[in-house]
Amino acid sequence: MALNLHVDGARWRDAQADTLRQRPGLVPVIKGNGYGFGRDLLCAEAERLGVPMVAVGTYAELPGALGTFARDVLVLEPYRAAIHHDLPQLRDTRVVHTVTAPDDLTDLRSVQGDARVVVEGLTSMGRFGMPLSSLPGFVTTARGEGVTLHLPLGSGHVAEISRFVEAVPDNRTWFLSHVTTAELADLQRRFPDREFRPRVGTDLWLGDKAAYEVRAHVLEARPIAKGERVGYRQRPQPAGHLVVVSGGTSHGVAMESPAAAATVRQRAIAVAEGALEAAHRVRSPFTVGGVMPRFAEPPHMQCSLLLLPEGVAPPAVGDTVPVRMRLTTAYPDAVVLS
Numbered sequence: 001m002a003l004n005l006h007v008d009g010a011r012w013r014d015a016q017a018d019t020l021r022q023r024p025g026l027v028p029v030i031k032g033n034g035y036g037f038g039r040d041l042l043c044a045e046a047e048r049l050g051v052p053m054v055a056v057g058t059y060a061e062l063p064g065a066l067g068t069f070a071r072d073v074l075v076l077e078p079y080r081a082a083i084h085h086d087l088p089q090l091r092d093t094r095v096v097h098t099v100t101a102p103d104d105l106t107d108l109r110s111v112q113g114d115a116r117v118v119v120e121g122l123t124s125m126g127r128f129g130m131p132l133s134s135l136p137g138f139v140t141t142a143r144g145e146g147v148t149l150h151l152p153l154g155s156g157h158v159a160e161i162s163r164f165v166e167a168v169p170d171n172r173t174w175f176l177s178h179v180t181t182a183e184l185a186d187l188q189r190r191f192p193d194r195e196f197r198p199r200v201g202t203d204l205w206l207g208d209k210a211a212y213e214v215r216a217h218v219l220e221a222r223p224i225a226k227g228e229r230v231g232y233r234q235r236p237q238p239a240g241h242l243v244v245v246s247g248g249t250s251h252g253v254a255m256e257s258p259a260a261a262a263t264v265r266q267r268a269i270a271v272a273e274g275a276l277e278a279a280h281r282v283r284s285p286f287t288v289g290g291v292m293p294r295f296a297e298p299p300h301m302q303c304s305l306l307l308l309p310e311g312v313a314p315p316a317v318g319d320t321v322p323v324r325m326r327l328t329t330a331y332p333d334a335v336v337l338s
């Protein structure tokens with residue numbers, strides 16, 4: 001049994017190429033669950049795209065990327081002397097570190113005198129970074145490869161970015177997260193002699209939703225009478241068919257069920273009870289016979305029990321059914337690239 005991510009390879013790669021064309025200098029972000037595809041596969045895709053650099057989220061993700069991608073790897077989390085000082089990858093000349101504080105930079109350079117860095121500025125995101133007032137001096141001492149800014153989701157970033165660019169006029173390269181193509185064009189017009197390099201994950205890997213689909217196997221389909229109890233929780237069910245499909249909590253199924261709840265009341269219940277408890281009251285993300293049936297009870301670890309209403313023809317064991325999932329929290333059993 002399996003919950004697999006099926007990918008139309010040609011279409012997916014066309015979309016990647018389009019994104020790269022629209023945002024030259026783009027740095028592919030390859031982190032976490034690899035946007036559902038896995039980080040190794042995405043490193044191989046970045047290799048195909050021919051980009052000179054990819055970005056990983058954490059130092060824990062660095063060895064894998066260095067092994068599967070042949071060129072530079074930027075680490076998005078800041079280098080911290082207290083945490084990362086002993087990592088063997090610090091000496092690798094393909095690694096570009098993010099620094100936010102002078103002490104960390106000093107420590108890093110004590111390990112590797114010519115360690116490559118970018119300096120992060122503290123934006124309205126408020127996560128990591130050197131505040132704007134101290135940034136110009138730090139950029140000068142760091143002798144890095146650019147300044148990086150991580151912006152909140154949404155648009156309207158040009159004014160904030162411009163304040164940084166004007167405050168550090170000698171810095172040529174700016175790595176930017178969560179800027180639109182229109183914002184990039186605007187920045188390039190305002191500052192024609194600077195280089196703006198967007199760091200992009202979601203739009204690059206998940207930009208064309210028609211290029212991929214999660215599908216689950218039907219493992220069982222059985223008529224069920226009104227009031228019959230099933231599952232760990234022995235809840236009475238309405239009449240219809242009980243359909244067991246592959247895909248459970250270990251795959252990330254129902255991670256977003258509160259948002260998928262049909263009504264405000266259901267959403268309120270979902271928030272009050274937690275996503276999994278609420279899951280049986282909301283539509284499941286599986287499409288069976290043209291409908292999205294409810295969970296008979298919260299998803300199990302590797303499969304889910306669905307209640308197909310009366311009047312809907314049951315699927316056959318072995319059929320596959322589409323699953324609507326947020327891929328940033330999906331862990332499919334396999335990626336089937338065609």
Ligand SMILES: *Cc1c(COP(=O)(O)O)cnc(C)c1O
Nearest residue numbers: 029076150177199200201202203
């Ligand atoms: C995750 C991340 C990105 C990429 O975000 P997407 O929304 O997936 O494009 C860019 N920059 C930083 C610092 C990140 O943590």
